[in-house]
Amino acid sequence: MSLNIRLCSSSAFLGLAFILGVWFINPVYAAQNEIAKIDRIVAVVDQAVITEHELAERIRTVTAQLKKQGGAGLPPDDVLEKQILERLINDSLQLQLAAQTGLRVDDAQLDKTIERIAEQNKMTVAEFRKELENEGISYRKFRDDIRSEITLARLREREVDNRINISEAEVDNYLTSQASRGEVQDEFEVSHILIRVPEDASPEVLQKQRSKAEQALKQLTDGAPFAQVSASMSDAPNALEGGSLGWKTASQIPALFVDALKLLQTNQLTPVLRSPNGFHLLKLTNKRGGSSPLVIEQTHTRHILIKLSEVVSESEAKHRMDTIKERLDNGKDFAELARQYSEDGSAANGGDLGWVNPGDTVPPFEQAMNALKPGEISAPVKSPFGWHIIQVMERRKQDMTKDAARVKARQEIRARKADEAYQDWAHELRDRAYVDMRLEDKY
Structure with a gap:
């Protein structure tokens, strides 16, 4: 096994x-x-x-x-x-x-x-x-x-x-660059070989590393497996794992890589590429379109919460909720009762939770909320937090593509900056060390 x-x-x-x-x-x-x-x-x-x-x-x-x-x-x-x-x-x-x-x-x-x-x-x-x-x-x-x-x-x-810190301006610039390149949807399955060039490398060292990259490319074009050449020659951290990067969106890899990959058919190789880090070889294993627009249903809801505690038993909390529900059924104002009785942080706002996305609340709450039509008030609902009474005020379809894109952009900027910082940090640690091979x- x-x-x-x-x-x-x-x-x-x-x-x-x-x-x-x-x-x-x-x-x-x-x-x-x-x-x-x-x-x-x-x-x-x-x-x-x-x-x-x-x-x-x-x-x-x-x-x-x-x-x-x-x-x-x-x-x-x-x-x-x-x-x-x-x-x-x-x-x-x-x-x-x-x-x-x-x-x-x-x-x-x-x-x-x-x-x-x-x-x-x-x-x-x-x-x-x-x-x-x-x-x-x-x-x-x-x-x-x-x-x-x-x-x-x-x-x-x-x-x-x-x-690693990312500013809002960096996110804005990143998204603008994506839009101008028109490649937000592209995804590549790619493998990578890096022939690293040290900072301030002499012309002799630079030529030596370029020759090594050209030698790696020749081995690949002659039919050597990519994983074998990666293990033999690559300086990338995943060299011994075959150099596979898996699926990457166009925004997750440098523009240098994207421009080269756009010209390839499946299973083709790039020429030797030069970046500040060194020389690169890429193999395009596959290509596909990215995700579709993200449209979700949001619910504007409010609630009243009675928490359980060592002092308040479940039966007592449920009894208090039943009393509140009866008052609501008799026409009392929801917001007024929430401000008076709710033990949630939203009490000061009349229990208003604002627009809630799918997955924002615990399952028992979400299931009860989803079963309500706008204007309806639930029976008391038990959750890990205590007992709730929920009212759905309205629903809407919301395009979250831009919000999701900003979250994703921030993640990808962080990942790329962390990649570069880690590589530099690891090499500095190695350069400062005493190593006797x-x-x-x-x-």
Whole structure:
């Protein structure tokens, strides 16, 4: 059985590659009964070391991932080894920084994450643990890996994501740019290779990196699988996962990419593209139109709430509501009774909640509200907050496309700025560190 082991599904992006922040541990570990070899050190990373066993284990995992993606052929062993060692070095530096600055994932947080992973696999934790053992995965090692992945994600949130600010002017400019390009609806399924160019690179370094990008393009045009070339040559954070970015709207990727992708047919490649970050190669896997206008039904509603508490029992609250409902039925003004009796924050406004969108309220409230015609008043309704009496005042169809577009634009601006900031932060951390690579000692 193949386990689905995911820590999160949305909203985080990693590096220039704009990939969705999905972390997973592939169920490929060394057999527990394998005879242990002398564990050589292959890299010293500040106060930590990376051993040959750790490197070999990660190589097995990544190799299995690439094979699962259907890529025919793998990068040469020495190339793959160096790529994976770089990933381990970056992870080690970030985990050390997390430890030094007091960022910890306690057992309770870890247990909740593992419970969620088990649920995704439709198992209890006990069943999930048993399945791990059946696939040769040490549960202790699995917990350690998941703890590390959570730590890395939270470190990025603290050091990068939470420091990103977006102004209303940025959102306005973003939407104006979208409209002028006429590409708001376009979505691309794309894969990406990055050949990074350092800041202030010399002409010699620039030419070397350009030649590397041209070499990668030649391998692809000669028929090499994209995932293989990505794993061998790309500097993008998702290089070892095949370079896939998944589906991206035109507004989620740079205009440079969009302009190049517009000229492609499915499964075609771009030429080498140049940006301030380096050289890029893109493959268009598919293309489709985007979402349709968002029109929803809004309800203008008001309510009276009696909360439950240690002092007010459910039966007492219900009795009070029945009394209020009787007074409403006898012609008393709803707003006046709301101001007098309601325990909700809307009481001062006569219980008026304004225009309510689908999903804004808890299900029992929404179901009762939806059953009413304008002007009607509900019987007492029980929700987690207490007892309500609801009146629907009017309904309307509202085009929320612009509002939704602003929310989406803000999310996409944040993701792009966080991508760039994370990439720069990770490279600065690497440049400041003491790293002694000892791969040559193996041979």
